[in-house]
Amino acid sequence: MAESHRKALNGTNRETIRTGLSEESIRAAFLDNLFYLQGRFPEVATLNDQYKALAYTVRDRLLHRWVATTRAYQKANPRTVCYLSAEYLPGPFLGNNLLNLGIEEPTRRALAGLGIELDALLEHEEEPGLGNGGLGRLAACFMDSLATLQVPAIGYGIRYEFGIFDQVIRDGGQVETTDNWLRFGNPWEVRRPAIAYDVRIGGYTEQTTDAQGRFGVRWVPNEVFNGIAVDTAILGHGVNTVNLLRLWTAEAAEGFDFHAFNRGDYYGAVVREVRSETISKVLYPNDEPEIGKRLRLLQQYFFVTCSLQDMIRIHRTTGQPLDKFHEKFSVQLNDTHPAIAVAELMRLLVDEHQMGWDAAWEVTRHTFAYTNHTLLPEALEKWPIPLFQNVLPRHLEIIYEINARFLDEVRLRHPFDTARVQRMSIIDEAPPRFVRMAHLACVGSFAINGVAELHSRLLKETVLRDFFELWPEKFQNKTNGVTPRRFVMLSNPGLSRLLTRTLGAGWARDPSQLRVLERHADDAAFQQEWREVKRSRKEALAARILDRCNVSIDPDSLFDVQAKRIHEYKRQHLNVLHIVTLYNRIKFNPGLDITPRTFIFGGKAAPGYAMAKLMIRLINAVADVVNRDPDVAGRLRVVFLPNFSVKLGHGLYPAADLSEQLSTAGKEASGTGNMKFSMNGALTIGTLDGANVEIREEVGADNFFLFGLTAEEVVRTLAEGYRPWDIYNANLELKGVIDLIASGHFSHGDRTVFQPLVDHLVWHDNYLLLADYAGYIACQEQAGLTYRDSRQWTRMSILNVARMGKFSSDRTIAEYCRDIWRAEPMAVDV
Ligand code: 26W
Numbered sequence: 001m002a003e004s005h006r007k008a009l010n011g012t013n014r015e016t017i018r019t020g021l022s023e024e025s026i027r028a029a030f031l032d033n034l035f036y037l038q039g040r041f042p043e044v045a046t047l048n049d050q051y052k053a054l055a056y057t058v059r060d061r062l063l064h065r066w067v068a069t070t071r072a073y074q075k076a077n078p079r080t081v082c083y084l085s086a087e088y089l090p091g092p093f094l095g096n097n098l099l100n101l102g103i104e105e106p107t108r109r110a111l112a113g114l115g116i117e118l119d120a121l122l123e124h125e126e127e128p129g130l131g132n133g134g135l136g137r138l139a140a141c142f143m144d145s146l147a148t149l150q151v152p153a154i155g156y157g158i159r160y161e162f163g164i165f166d167q168v169i170r171d172g173g174q175v176e177t178t179d180n181w182l183r184f185g186n187p188w189e190v191r192r193p194a195i196a197y198d199v200r201i202g203g204y205t206e207q208t209t210d211a212q213g214r215f216g217v218r219w220v221p222n223e224v225f226n227g228i229a230v231d232t233a234i235l236g237h238g239v240n241t242v243n244l245l246r247l248w249t250a251e252a253a254e255g256f257d258f259h260a261f262n263r264g265d266y267y268g269a270v271v272r273e274v275r276s277e278t279i280s281k282v283l284y285p286n287d288e289p290e291i292g293k294r295l296r297l298l299q300q301y302f303f304v305t306c307s308l309q310d311m312i313r314i315h316r317t318t319g320q321p322l323d324k325f326h327e328k329f330s331v332q333l334n335d336t337h338p339a340i341a342v343a344e345l346m347r348l349l350v351d352e353h354q355m356g357w358d359a360a361w362e363v364t365r366h367t368f369a370y371t372n373h374t375l376l377p378e379a380l381e382k383w384p385i386p387l388f389q390n391v392l393p394r395h396l397e398i399i400y401e402i403n404a405r406f407l408d409e410v411r412l413r414h415p416f417d418t419a420r421v422q423r424m425s426i427i428d429e430a431p432p433r434f435v436r437m438a439h440l441a442c443v444g445s446f447a448i449n450g451v452a453e454l455h456s457r458l459l460k461e462t463v464l465r466d467f468f469e470l471w472p473e474k475f476q477n478k479t480n481g482v483t484p485r486r487f488v489m490l491s492n493p494g495l496s497r498l499l500t501r502t503l504g505a506g507w508a509r510d511p512s513q514l515r516v517l518e519r520h521a522d523d524a525a526f527q528q529e530w531r532e533v534k535r536s537r538k539e540a541l542a543a544r545i546l547d548r549c550n551v552s553i554d555p556d557s558l559f560d561v562q563a564k565r566i567h568e569y570k571r572q573h574l575n576v577l578h579i580v581t582l583y584n585r586i587k588f589n590p591g592l593d594i595t596p597r598t599f600i601f602g603g604k605a606a607p608g609y610a611m612a613k614l615m616i617r618l619i620n621a622v623a624d625v626v627n628r629d630p631d632v633a634g635r636l637r638v639v640f641l642p643n644f645s646v647k648l649g650h651g652l653y654p655a656a657d658l659s660e661q662l663s664t665a666g667k668e669a670s671g672t673g674n675m676k677f678s679m680n681g682a683l684t685i686g687t688l689d690g691a692n693v694e695i696r697e698e699v700g701a702d703n704f705f706l707f708g709l710t711a712e713e714v715v716r717t718l719a720e721g722y723r724p725w726d727i728y729n730a731n732l733e734l735k736g737v738i739d740l741i742a743s744g745h746f747s748h749g750d751r752t753v754f755q756p757l758v759d760h761l762v763w764h765d766n767y768l769l770l771a772d773y774a775g776y777i778a779c780q781e782q783a784g785l786t787y788r789d790s791r792q793w794t795r796m797s798i799l800n801v802a803r804m805g806k807f808s809s810d811r812t813i814a815e816y817c818r819d820i821w822r823a824e825p826m827a828v829d830v
Helices: 003-009 014-019 023-038 047-076 094-101 104-112 118-124 134-148 258-262 266-280 294-317 322-328 341-352 357-365 385-391 393-413 418-424 437-444 453-461 465-470 484-490 493-503 511-520 524-549 572-588 610-628 646-655 673-679 692-699 711-719 724-730 732-742 755-763 769-788 790-802 809-821
Strands: 080-084 153-158 166-170 173-177 189-201 204-209 215-220 223-235 242-252 329-334 368-371 382-384 434-436 445-450 475-477 558-563 597-602 636-641 658-661 683-686
Touching: 014 047, 023 047, 023 104, 047 094, 047 104, 047 118, 047 223, 047 242, 080 134, 080 294, 080 809, 094 104, 094 118, 094 223, 094 484, 104 118, 134 153, 134 223, 134 242, 134 329, 134 484, 134 809, 153 294, 173 610, 189 242, 189 294, 204 393, 215 341, 215 393, 223 266, 223 294, 242 266, 242 294, 266 294, 294 322, 294 329, 294 341, 294 385, 322 329, 322 357, 329 809, 341 357, 341 368, 341 393, 341 437, 357 393, 357 437, 368 437, 382 385, 385 393, 385 434, 393 418, 393 437, 393 465, 418 465, 434 437, 437 445, 445 453, 445 809, 453 465, 453 475, 453 692, 484 493, 484 646, 484 673, 493 511, 493 524, 511 790, 524 636, 524 646, 524 790, 558 646, 558 769, 572 597, 572 610, 572 636, 572 732, 572 769, 597 646, 610 636, 610 755, 646 673, 658 673, 673 683, 673 692, 673 790, 683 692, 683 769, 683 790, 724 732, 724 755, 724 769, 732 755, 732 769, 755 769, 769 790
Parallel strands: 080 153, 080 329, 153 242, 329 368, 368 445, 445 475, 558 597, 558 658, 597 636, 658 683
Antiparallel strands: 166 173, 189 223, 204 215, 223 242, 382 434
16 A cells, blocks of 8 residues: 555545545545556556546435435435437536535645645546537536425436547647547446346237237337436535436347357357447537438437336336326427437336237326427437338337327317328428427427427427427426536536625525616726626637647637537628628728627537538638738737537636627527626627527616527518628628628638538528528627726626526426426425
8 A cells, every 4th residue: 555545545535535525534535546556656657547536425425315315205205307319418517516615725626735726626527429519508507406495306318439529620620539538447437237238129010819819919020129228417516415317328129139149149149249338439420310310219229128117117116007197207309319218118017018009008108297498390300111110110100099089189170171180290290290299298298398488489480380289288488407516506606605705695596686686786896807807718718729729819808708519500701791891901001990709609510500610711711811910909819719519618717708699590599608608797789589588678778789589570571582792782781791701802712612501692692691691780889889888888888787587497497396397396305
């Protein structure tokens, strides 16, 4: 045993090593874990050894709360929320768990005593990128809030071996590399080999008759494999509740295919194993479905059947009959990705547990609730019938039966309206025929919600209008929120300290207390402290950008940030049009006095989305020219920060002055980045879209830079025959900007590179960039001027933070609990 280890353990009671929260216990436990779990001692430990030793030390401190929670739930048998989501983006765990346990300071000291810097270990953690963007991150915020509000809950999903790809920028364009996040192991997960379920695929069905002469259906699959539970503890803030994030990993049903083995086909058997494991191998990196990807349907079914079988197992341990299943569980469908659950629960109840159809349907339709996350018609999932039939033959039969009964109900309500019946059918009859997953979700759910007021209204008026007319009582709104623990306390400790010093510590659990800040909005001394906090975050970001991108940026300039998936509807290229506008203005008028700005972009493009990838090229091309041009030096800088993630977000949100929320009105369901920026004191420049509308309502119109057409105006403009070509010709400044891009100025003289983007803008422009251009530029000018009045800007920044309380995901979750889940908090004692 190393001398340092022995010394550290000297005189420390072993019990307190296991669980104690003091500096001494943490240090001793750290050394213990380093030694016994990794076979290492401090002198030879790598950064990764140290990180893992600390992670295990922290996990040990979660475990007895975890066990206590499980015990308490077993004893009280509370109603439980099950969140079904194909994606989770939890971000790094170490810092969050230290924060929620309240042991960051003793841990920092414990490590410092060993010459180790906590920040280096925090930085070392690789986050699980098990999601694409907003939807996956929302699921993670919800898990945080459920635990913090002490609501019994399980998050179910898929343990992808490879998460969202790593983005590398090469020659200005996005290159994808595999995200090997499990390479060094994952200290936060606990594998549960005993919690495993059969997953059947393909084959055919046949009629059966049992001894009592009852008819039934037997599904004879042509493949069976297993889903194994892998659990991660989700600790609430300042409470003992530890909820479960249970992700499924696929394995071959048996280690060997004995038939093949007996024939001497050893390799064939191993290959089969490899094939089963591909089910949970990789996350689909698209934020829109690809029609007909068999593996994607397998993934959805895989995690849904494992999760429902798990719930049934848990329910049976309570001794209650299955017809009370919906009283034990409320199951939320995070978009349509898990919507197959409606058919699968019917199959489990009817085929596996011999329940009659009507009784099973009663249970099913009282179990599920469905959240829609997008209005984009191209993002509504549908599966070609031949594929569906091939993978899930029994489910197709069940869906036909559900649909037949449902359409009878529609006919009864709307006689002679065959067009409506066709529109509402779960089956789209246009060859090759499709299963419409949103319709299945609506029919099988007792509640349907959108994620912001505007989005929920548009859902009722457009994509789900027929369903709203049939069942208005099912429709609700639940405006999204984000967790102030991760996105303020953890990522912005300086701001948190200032808030706590000014308001007391209650704001993180009850952010309505932030309103008290309003009183300090004009206080010069407070303003000064406020600016110092922002300044220090800007300096930290500048250092990171210098390190990663080799671009130096000025912390005194206005940090103008757009970080989100790259998509035409999100309009990163509108932001670029503004940058080139300023560039041209300076080029034509070298002495122009403008507010110095640093434009920072982050975000990934779907690998197959050519226009989004071209937008990334454009940003980098403009950055290249602008950053090298001495004429604009000191006034304009452009940075594309590669590989945006939750972790990078921690450094970005607190450093932003201006938050770009530019989506074409009516297209962004909610947005949640908008909330993270504003909670950290950035002002928003944005359209009346998604949750921007409500953010503006809360912070006040005076404290929000608004521009652009409304959702209604967008629809009208397009319906009336929109002609972007005319706008291009009528606005000389705009024309100058577009012509400069088309001329090859940003592409070494090559006019072809950005031609597709330019052509699209002047001829089609479905996202109305040109229509909103003039308003956006004027609004940006206003923002730039306001920034020069630092008292005014600081006041607006303070008022933003003061009034953002509504957007805590605790509020969102409390509403889900009250209006949809009927779930109650339950305190856990340790
Ligand atoms: C692979 C198929 C697919 C299809 C749709 C994957 C992911 C999606 C999601 C619907 C895309 C998504 O993340 N939607 C976002 O959800 C956030 C949380 O509610 C909202 O804040 C965003 O506005 C919405 O775009």
